[in-house]
Amino acid sequence: MDLKKSPLAPEFFPTMPIVDGVQMATAETGLKYKNRPDLLLFEFKPGTSVAGVLTKSTAPGNPVVWCRNSLSQGKARGLIVNAGNANVFTGKSGIQAVETIAKSVSEVFHSKKNEVFVASTGVIGESFDPSKITQKIPNLAKNFLPQDWKTAATAITTTDTFPKGAHRTVKIGQQSVNLVGIAKGSGMIAPDMATMLGFIFTDAQIPASLLQALLNRNVQSTFNSITVDGDTSTSDTLLLFATGSLDNYPALKNHRDPILKDFEYALNEVMLDLAKQIVRDGEGAQKLISVKVTGAVSPKSARRIGLSIANSPLVKTAIAGEDANWGRVVMAVGKSGEKADRDQMSVTFGGIKIAKDGQVVDNYDEKPVTEHMQGRQVNLKVDVGVGRSSATVWTCDLTHGYISINADYRS
Template sequence: MAVGELVLPEFNPVAGLRIGTASAGIKKPGRKDLVVFELAAGSTTAGIFTLNAFCAAPVQLCKEHLQQGSPRYLVINTGNANAGTGVAGLDNARKTCQVLADLAGVKSTEVLPFSTGVIGEPLPMDRLLAALPQALEQLTNNGWADAASGIMTTDTKPKGATASCEINGQHVVISGIAKGAGMIKPNMATMLGFIATDATIDSVLLKELLKQAADVSFNRITIDGDTSTNDSCMLVATGQSAKISVEDTAALQSFTACLQQVMQHLALSIVRDGEGATKFVTVQVEQAATTAEALEAAFTVAHSPLVKTALYASDANWGRILAAVGRAPGLESLDVSSVTVYLDDVLLVEQGGRAASYTEDAGSAVMQQTEITLRILLGRGKATETVWTCDFSHDYVTINADYRT
């Protein structure tokens, strides 16, 4: 069960983009598991991908096709990651693109493939290819909700966000969906994200905007510290509305804020739906010497199994937090007497030890909440960074132990 409400919005349709969802029965008969995005001619597309060396065949091919022109179609399957599948996996990804291209009347290099699901199993190509015509038949500008469900794996809820802004007298919309619940670590995570806008943005700026927005959203979350093989996040600009450029500072700022709003909402939805999660946790590190230092400390705490299991148990075991901070990379010269730790508004630690005002009752009361903030003040500078995570529960183990069955 997701931590907090995860309800799909009434999506703003994006002019120049249509989405179709079909059932290929890739892992489970009858479920929607194949999604196709159709992009208007002239659209620009940017992507960021997993840093895992064993990146999946669709990730490899997607990068290759992005270098060769302007994509017209995206094709996504769930239930099978097509990762760890060698040359055969690449051949299957290429065939998927070629068949869709033939059906749609475009070049195969104008199709970008994406897969998510079980690693190491060959794609059931007969079922996947047979469902492509159905996905094309279902293309509609109101297909966001079905697509959000169609890309899920261990997610318990579909995830979506939408926003709009006025730019130079024109109404600009941004809508997006994402999937992910486990094997989540920044740069990227076991997630797929698809965001689209009707704005007009050149490819160079689009890529920069995507990177900036990812760095304050998808690259600030962690469920379990594992980086997957298939992570991809795409941003499409269909060119049907206002132009965004570096020269128009006001327009750029408005659009950037709107984009970051959408992507951060999607990222936080992934944390709220973390596998087995019962608590949504904000880890904020303040008074760090640098941004990098703040992030290292925040992620070390957020990744710690001991911290995460204490959170699940509602155990205000502040010693685990101190231990995690103390081993964070780059903090070897940390003056522990300068460190202060808060659990929401409850002062846990000061001057290197338990705060005189702290009581177990106060700490336990906060730990019973489903949403908790850990504030860690290092006393070393002015940099502040925030990451979001969740607890570790018995259900996390059960979900991942049973994933292939």
């Protein structure tokens, strides 16, 4: 499938810093794609800690189940990711395939099987021969290259039109640490824990329990606040690895230790950057949409209202057609099931108030609203008039391109 680069894509892939304690390599397996890397292998130094959040789908992929079971011990020596086959709903052979792949990596790295994390993305329900992956592993492990994050991010793509990466450098105490993340995702994006595949790496020394707490605390406002099509993937996986490769590292008390404040802020920035890049690469997307909900009874309620708006096909198609049909936004608030006061509600598009106190504003002029909707980014704001809490979610418009991509996905 030959897809044009999204018009919402960043101008370039960022120049990423080196993360000490991480080695990587890519290969071509031909599982689905030809003449491109589709297999990614990472090796981490012994003692690397790991945290993760995984899909809440009741039909999870076999790699998700493997990662969930492996996270409890909090240590990682390897990560292997393939694109082209999701290994979901593939029966006992799929379960065995994950173990076979993890075992092959562990033998090369001289580690335990449950210290190897496995992730897959691609078509659901198609069995595959794991030897196409395992036969590549020994050679990959002998040919680790300088960290090439762009190639790594490209190797895990499916219907993505551009590789996704983000980074920050921050201090913990007096020690500078690097945070680097890559992700893939374009369709089947409505995370309920993480979203798609996302991998973040740092050379900081942070125990797994603290990493997990930091990840849990920041996933709601980032990966769990985006949607492309309202479909939660069977393979959603977000993993955070800390190699602890730096010397003179301060002791940490807990995840709320003030010394971690800047690190957590940087982590949130990397997560949000990656999440918004996924929305920018939404299948067929022509517009990035932000939905800010204020006046809600709680942040959770505000987020649910925001996602109700962001997931509405009527809202998304109206924006695709540059039609300022604000009534559809009101409809989406109402169907959310969350508390809202119809007679106190206000709706704003692009900073222009359209409705307030439950009705359209006096002397409403739609022209400037339409002009705003003709841009690449559309900003919606709704105040539901029942509290002081707020949340922002991000989505994209729904175009004919989305239908074309998904109608042809398996061909």
